[in-house]
Amino acid sequence: MKKSRITYSPVAAVALALAVSSCSNTRFLKEGETLYTGATIDIVNDTLSKREKSNLKDALKDQLRPKPNSSFLGLRPQLYIYNITKEPKKEKGLRNWLKYKIGEKPVLLGDVDREFNEKILVNYSENKGFFNARASSDTISKNKRAKVAYTVRPGARYLISNVTYPEDSTIVNAEIQSIKDKSFLKAGNPFDLDVIKAERERIDEHLKNKGFYYFGADNIVVQADSTVTKDPKVELIVKLKDNTPQLAKEQFTIDKTIVFPDYNIADAKVGKYGIPYNTDSVEVINDLYIIDPENKFKPKIFDRALYFDRGDLYNRKDHNLSLNRLISLGVFKFVKNEFIVSDSLNHKFDAYYLLTPRPFQSLRLETLGKTSSANYTGGEVNLNWTHRNFFRGAEQLKGAVYGAFDVQVGGPKDANNIIRVGANAQLSIPRIVAPFRFESSSAFVPRTNVELGYEYLSRTGLYTLHNFNTSFGYLWKENERKEHNLKVLDVTLVAPQNISDKYREQIEGNPAAGIPANPSLQRVIDKQLIFGPTYTYTYTNTMLPKKNTMYYKGLLDLAGNIAGLVTGANAKEGRQKELFGIPFSQYAKMEHDFRYYRKVGDKSSIASRVIAGLGYPYGNSTTIPYVKQFFVGGSNSIRAFRARTLGPGSYDPTTQNASFFFDQSGDIKLEMNLEYRANLYKFLNAAVFADAGNVWLVNEDPERPGGKFSGDFMKEIAVGAGVGLRLDFSILILRLDLAMPLRVPYYAEDERWALDRINFGSSAWRRDNLILNIAIGYPF
Known part of the structure; x- marks a missing residue:
């Protein structure tokens, strides 16, 4: 039987110290002061269900003021920071920032107006139909801490017995009568002031769409009569106010x-x-x-x-x-x-x-510093020029030139730095330019986009790539949630240059030097001609104020299909065809990215993501172009593994006999992410996350054994987990994620779970397993 090993970390020690310190917040109180720790509400009612009581209790609790000091896991660290920070002598400076920005002034029992809160509870209850509501309160104190216990006796909830819309001879009344059958106010439903307000706004919206420009929701009155019966019921009468201006009754x-x-x-x-x-x-x-x-x-x-x-x-x-x-x-x-x-x-x-x-022309210079989990550090400079009215028809012409470099610092392999220089231009026309008529009633203007770009990429000591691309397509939105992006033609041409002997040696092998052949490296420097349509559909409601929101993005990429059909191309049978002396790519690719966000509290949420992708080469191709394949690992993927170093399948990239690491790619991708996010203080957020996934190949690759997709793919899923901090400054989100692998797919099948090998006390283990990701923005 293995003995378990307990290790400690500085983070744990700090957390323990903070916990002990937070418990002594009351020692900072003056004589006679009591710390207010919150309120409880007890609903005394025999007619409400358990769920109705719970909903009413939560709603009533939101009405209470003031709120107690914020807490985290039962502790009040912000209050403690306020207490231990001495009074600043200046209005600015570190001490002032700590005490009044990070820290939180104590909320005392004396700040609570119980009588006022009781009135608030009664008033809210009445607005929800509890016309005979009563409230009382009591204080419970212990060890200089106190909470207030409120008792609410709402009584019977009044139901709507009948809804009447009186008729008259005016045009505006005729319009109201025409939509009364769609009223939010229904007989048998509880009286609810919020529903009454929504009904007034519904009528107002209808009338605004019927020419009544000067009409307003305030011109409608809803009278409630609870004397009709002895039962707790109320009759509602919806009508125009007697003093409604004549102008509001006219259609324009x-x-x-x-x-x-x-x-x-x-x-x-x-x-x-x-x-x-x-x-x-x-x-x-x-x-x-x-x-x-x-x-x-x-x-x-x-x-x-x-x-x-x-x-x-x-x-x-x-x-x-x-x-x-x-x-x-x-x-x-x-x-x-x-x-x-x-x-x-x-x-x-x-x-x-x-x-x-707006100014028709603008020029913007951007500089960016970056680091990646693959031990690359670098920077980028972008010069962007925009003309917003190029042909006097609100056409946007954008041009950019950029330069970037990535230098490998540290890591177990030889450094091969990356230099990128490029330029691109995009013309966006605010209409659909096509031989057919395109009608759109959307609030978003449809656009025709034409793009042209070039990039020079040099991986020092290995190879140089020239990347040309151009596209023509359409972008349109049905509404704020649904967006379509159709590129009728998307062309990419990749031309290699300056292939070093060192790189060719890795491809062809050198038995004398003990270097085996690695033909898969050839795909990186192959001439590539990719052309065809791509279509992207995006649906999101994350901009809406809802508790649960979602995001979906689907991609369909078809390359060389018509050309392959016309020429009769079949690479597997030796009939690979060329255009301009370059074999063109033929494949079908799709990718689905689904995200779901659920709020679990005022300051916390759970975010989840599933990505599934498949690329299938056929006809003129036996493999998907390297630039179109899938990759996993890195700051926006499976964060416990360095960028693009995971997979395919159970293939172990650390066994490759190359003097450098090359990116691992696949034709099939499956990735799942789960993240709990919590706001600690204003701009400071924390996260706990778990990532899982991998990439696989459609066809067997002798150079990457275990890479082909099979029925045992679930056994080849990599799993990682970690914690993170996010500094959200609205215009910039700086993210730090510390992750470690929990399951490694290229270990022996019975040793892939690595939980029993976790050892925070070992510097060697931390160096090999703790991956720090520094990035901008949320991972998803």
Whole structure:
């Protein structure tokens, strides 16, 4: 029987010290002061279910003020930092920052107004239909700590007995009557003030879309009558307020639509409502008035973006849609809209759009320092130029030149530094340029994108690659959640140069020097011609204020399919075809990236991710191009393994007889990640995570035994886990993740789990197993 070994780390010692110290926060209190540690709420009611009581209790607890000092695992480290930090003599400095930014002032029992909180609890209960609610409280004190125990007796919850919408002869009432069957207020449901507010907003939204521009939700009143029966029931009457302005009851239509695309609020001649009167240069297109004296924009861009036509009934949906499309053009800094009555007798108004352009051209220099878990440290410099109105139609032309270097520092292999220099350009046109008509009612303007790029990559002492790429395609969004990106043609050409004798020796082998042949290295420096369509679909609702959100991205990449079919290519049978003297790639590839985020508290959440990918070479190819294969390991993947050093399958990359490590790639990828995230203090977040996955080959590779995908693939899953800190400064998130392997797929099958070999006390073990990842942004 093996003896277990207990080891200690400095981190554990610090945590223990902090725990002991945090327990003595009360010794800093003055005579007569008591630390407030929170509140409890007891619901006394026999008619509510256990779940209803729990929901009501949680909602009531959110209403209480003040909140106690924040705690972590039952401790209050921020309060302790405040207590042990001496009063600063200056308003700025480290001591002031520690005490008042990091630290947290003690919340005392004397800060709690129990009578006020009781009223809050009663008021909230009444808003939820408990009209006879009562509340009381008591204080429980011990060892200079106190909590307040609230008791709420809500009584019976009133239900809706009937909902009435009185009729009259007005147009606005007729519209309300037409949608009353879709009311949120239903007989038998509990009375709820939030639902009543939602019903008023629903009616208001409908009327806004029917021309009632001046109508507002405040013009609707919902009267509640609880005297109808002796039972705890209430009748609701939904109607217009008696003092509703006549203007709010009238439907308005659009007369003229006037656009000022070069509006400057400081310099413009201003008339009524801040609308400039200068109409010296007016261009009319489809009843659209464009006032652009300097002719900076083509009028057609406004005709495509604006949804109002002359004579149209005002519609809030089209109103917002037009504004969003103007913003999504990307050329305007401010977009303002005004409606001014032009014919009060016939209920018409003019729509004015006041647009302030952004500077058409901008130049930005970016510098970046970086490090990777593969022992590479380097930097990058980017010079980006943007023109936002290149052909006067809000076309965006972007150009960039960049240079980067990565130097290997440390590590068990010879250093082979990487130098990258490149340039690229992209033209984005705010419409679909195609021989067919593309209609979009989305708030996002569809775009046609043309890209062209070149990169020079030198891996010193090994090889040089010239990478040319170009693409033509379309980007459009159905709504804020769904995005499509179709590249009708995506072309990549990779041309090698300056292949060193050292690298060729690794490919061909040198028996005299004891170096075996490694033909798989040839794929890195093969001439590659890849062309075909790619399609990406993205769905996300992570921008919505929901408890649970998700993200999905699917990719389909088809290369050389038509060319392979036309030429009858079959590489396996020796009929590999060429274009321009280069064998073209033929394959089908798909990848699915699914992420799920679940909030488990006010300051914590669980994030999970599953990635599955498959690339299948056929026809003119026996393998997928190296640049299109899958890789795992690194700061955004399985963090317990260095970048691109894991797999394929059970192949052990440490056994390769090369003087350098090369990236391990595969045709099949499976990866799973689970991460618990918690906010410790404002910008400081912590995480505990576990990663698992691997890559495999479709076909057998004699040089990488164990790399082919088989029915035993689950036995070849790598597993790692770790902890991390994230410094979230909004515009920048700096991430530090410390991970270690728990399961290593290239060990002997009965020794792959490494849990019994964990030894934090061993410097050799820490050097070989603890991987520090420093990165920007969250891993997923």
